[in-house]
Amino acid sequence: MKKRRKLGRGVAVVGAGMSKFGMFKDRDSKDLFAEAFNEMIASVDKGVDTGDIDALYLGNFSNDFFMHQSHWGPIISDLIGLTPKPATRTEGACASSAIAFREGIFAIASGFYDIVLVGGVEEMSKRTTEEVAEGLALATVPYEGKAGFTFPGVFGAIATAYFSKYGATREHLMNVTIKSHNNAPLNPKGQFKLSIRDLMNAKVESAKKKGKPVPEWEDEKAFLDDPAANPAVAWPMHLYDCCPISDGASCMLLVGEEIAKNFTDDPIYVVGMGQGSGRGLHACDDLTFFEATRYAAEEAYGMSGLKPEDIQFAEVHDCFSIAEILHMEDLGFFKPGEGYKAVEAGLTRLDGEKPINTSGGLKCKGHPVGATGISQLYEVYTQLRGKAGKRQIPIKDLRIGGAHNLGGTGGTCTFTILERR
Amino acid sequence: MEERPFSDISYEQFLHEDKLMGSRCKKCQSLFVPPRPICINCHSSDMQWVEMGGKGKLSAFTCIAIGPSFMIAEGYNRKNPYCSGVVELEEGPRVDARIEGVDTNRPEEIKVGMPLKVKFLHRGEGDDLKTYLAFEPQ
Numbered sequence: 190m191k192k193r194r195k196l197g198r199g200v201a202v203v204g205a206g207m208s209k210f211g212m213f214k215d216r217d218s219k220d221l222f223a224e225a226f227n228e229m230i231a232s233v234d235k236g237v238d239t240g241d242i243d244a245l246y247l248g249n250f251s252n253d254f255f256m257h258q259s260h261w262g263p264i265i266s267d268l269i270g271l272t273p274k275p276a277t278r279t280e281g282a283c284a285s286s287a288i289a290f291r292e293g294i295f296a297i298a299s300g301f302y303d304i305v306l307v308g309g310v311e312e313m314s315k316r317t318t319e320e321v322a323e324g325l326a327l328a329t330v331p332y333e334g335k336a337g338f339t340f341p342g343v344f345g346a347i348a349t350a351y352f353s354k355y356g357a358t359r360e361h362l363m364n365v366t367i368k369s370h371n372n373a374p375l376n377p378k379g380q381f382k383l384s385i386r387d388l389m390n391a392k393v394e395s396a397k398k399k400g401k402p403v404p405e406w407e408d409e410k411a412f413l414d415d416p417a418a419n420p421a422v423a424w425p426m427h428l429y430d431c432c433p434i435s436d437g438a439s440c441m442l443l444v445g446e447e448i449a450k451n452f453t454d455d456p457i458y459v460v461g462m463g464q465g466s467g468r469g470l471h472a473c474d475d476l477t478f479f480e481a482t483r484y485a486a487e488e489a490y491g492m493s494g495l496k497p498e499d500i501q502f503a504e505v506h507d508c509f510s511i512a513e514i515l516h517m518e519d520l521g522f523f524k525p526g527e528g529y530k531a532v533e534a535g536l537t538r539l540d541g542e543k544p545i546n547t548s549g550g551l552k553c554k555g556h557p558v559g560a561t562g563i564s565q566l567y568e569v570y571t572q573l574r575g576k577a578g579k580r581q582i583p584i585k586d587l588r589i590g591g592a593h594n595l596g597g598t599g600g601t602c603t604f605t606i607l608e609r610r
Numbered sequence: 611m612e613e614r615p616f617s618d619i620s621y622e623q624f625l626h627e628d629k630l631m632g633s634r635c636k637k638c639q640s641l642f643v644p645p646r647p648i649c650i651n652c653h654s655s656d657m658q659w660v661e662m663g664g665k666g667k668l669s670a671f672t673c674i675a676i677g678p679s680f681m682i683a684e685g686y687n688r689k690n691p692y693c694s695g696v697v698e699l700e701e702g703p704r705v706d707a708r709i710e711g712v713d714t715n716r717p718e719e720i721k722v723g724m725p726l727k728v729k730f731l732h733r734g735e736g737d738d739l740k741t742y743l744a745f746e747p748q
Contacts, residue, residue, distance in 0.1 A: 318676075319679070322676065322678070323678060323679070326678060330706075331618065332644060332705070332706045333706050334678070335706070335742060335743075336694045336695075336706035336707050336708055336742070336743065337674060337677055337678070337681050337692055337694040337708055338672070338674075338694045338706060339674055339676065339677060339678065341672075341674075341676075342672040342674045342677075342694055343672075345671075345672030345673075345674075346670035346671055346672045346694070346695065346696060347670065348672075349670045349671055349672065349722055350669060350670035350696075350722065352722075353670075353722035353723070420675070420688065421673070421675050421688075421691070421717075422674075422675055422676055423672045423673065423674045423675065423676070424672055424673040424674075424675075424691070424714075424717040425672075425717070426672070469706070470670070470696050470704075470706060471644075471696055471703075471704045471705050471706045472704070473704075474704075476669065476670050476696065
C-alpha cells in the first residue's frame, strides 16, 4: 500500500512566462530566458519585486553538450539580478524543468523559502541535426545506443509493440499529428504555425510558383502517407511523428499558499504531483506502457484525491505521436489499448471532451528539452486562468488540468495537477 | 569466467567471445541479461553467470533511416535503413540488439513474434575491436 503523500505547506503559482519556441540563429539561452522572465514578471497581477525572490531552480538537460557551457544556474541567476541568492540546476533529460518545478515546491513546502522562481532553458538549434541526435541519445540507456537505437527508433519500436498488441496502425498515429497541427495556428509562441491542410496548400502553391510538378493529395492522411512529403525516420516513426529541434525558455513564480493573494486574486494551486523513474526498453516486460508515468500518476492522484476523469484537460509528453497515446492511457484518461480510438473519435481535440495538448504539443509548439516541462505547466496555468486566447478550451468552469513530462526513454516521468479555486 | 564481475564490461567481453551471458540470482533465481550485480527482485547480490542458448523472438523493432555516426560508417542511410529491436530470449529476459537478415525497406513484412537466433557482429580491429549483439531469422 503506497503512502499518501502531502505537502507540508500549500504552494500556488502566481506568474508564468515562456519565450517563443523555435530555431533562433541570433538569440541565445540568456536572451530566451530574459524573454520568459519579463513575461512572467508582467503576468503577476499585483506585481512582484525580483529582489523578493528567494531562490532559483533551473532545468537544463545538456547545454553542456549543445553549447559547450555548463553550470547554468548562476548564469541565469546573474542575468535576472538574483545573485547572490542560490541557484540550482536540475537534470532529468527532457523532464529537467518539471523537476525544477518540483524542487521549487519542496523548498516552499518545507517552509525554508516563500517565493521561488522555477524555470527551464535549452539551446539546441546551433548544432547540426546529427549532433543534436547524438546529444539527445546521451539520455538513452547504454544498451539501446549500442543496438543502434536513436530516440525516434526507441519510440518506433514501442509503436510496433503497441500495434502488435492492440491492432492500431500508422493511420491512427496520423490522427495524433493532424490533431496537434490543428491547434498549432492558435499558439503564437509555437514553432510551427500551420495545420497539415495549410501545409499541403503551401506546398502546392510553392510548386506552382516554381513551375515544378504540382503534388496532389486526396486528404491529410494521403499527404502523411506520401514518403516524399513525410519520409520515414525510424519506421514506423516518420518526420511528422517527431517533434522538432528547438530553442526556448520558460519560467514560473511559486509562492506559499497563504501569501498567494498578495500577488494575484487568481492564483493557481498545485494540488497533485508525482515523479517516477523507469528502466530501459529491454528491462520492460511490456513495451506498451511507461511504468514511471503510471507511478507518477498514482502519486499525483493520491496526493490530490482526484481521479483521471477529474482532469479536464492535459498537456502530455508527445515527443513522438505514439508517446501521446501511451501516456494518455498511463494517466488513466483512457483504458490501455483505447487511447488511439479516443484520438480517432475526436475526444482529444480542442473542442473534445478531454482536450490534449492544446498548445500544439511538443510536435508543434517545439521541444527545447530543458524548457519543456514548465512550458507545459505554462499552458495549463494559462488555460485555467482563461487567458489562452484563440485556443481557450471551450469548457465552462475550467478548474483542473494536468501536465505530464517524460525524460529519456521513460527514465524520468512526472505528472502535476493544477487547480483554480 | 566465474571470476568476472557482473558488469557491462564483462557482458561486452563475453560478446567478444561469442557468448551471450546473463546473471542469475542464487537466492530467488531471477535471471538478468545484461547481467546485474544486484538482484532487483530480492536485492541479494549473490549472483552466478549463466550462458543463454541464443534463441528468441522479436518483441519490438524499428527500421532506422537516420542513425548515429557508427551506423552511418557501416553504410546505413535513408535508402539503406538498418533494423534495431528488442528480443525476448527463450530463457525469458529481453535484450536490445541489431536485427539482421530482414528487408528494412519493407518493414511491414517484419513481424513482432518472429523467431530469431543470435549472431555476433565483430567490427573494427585491434583496440577498436567491437562486438555488437545481433539476431537474425531462425
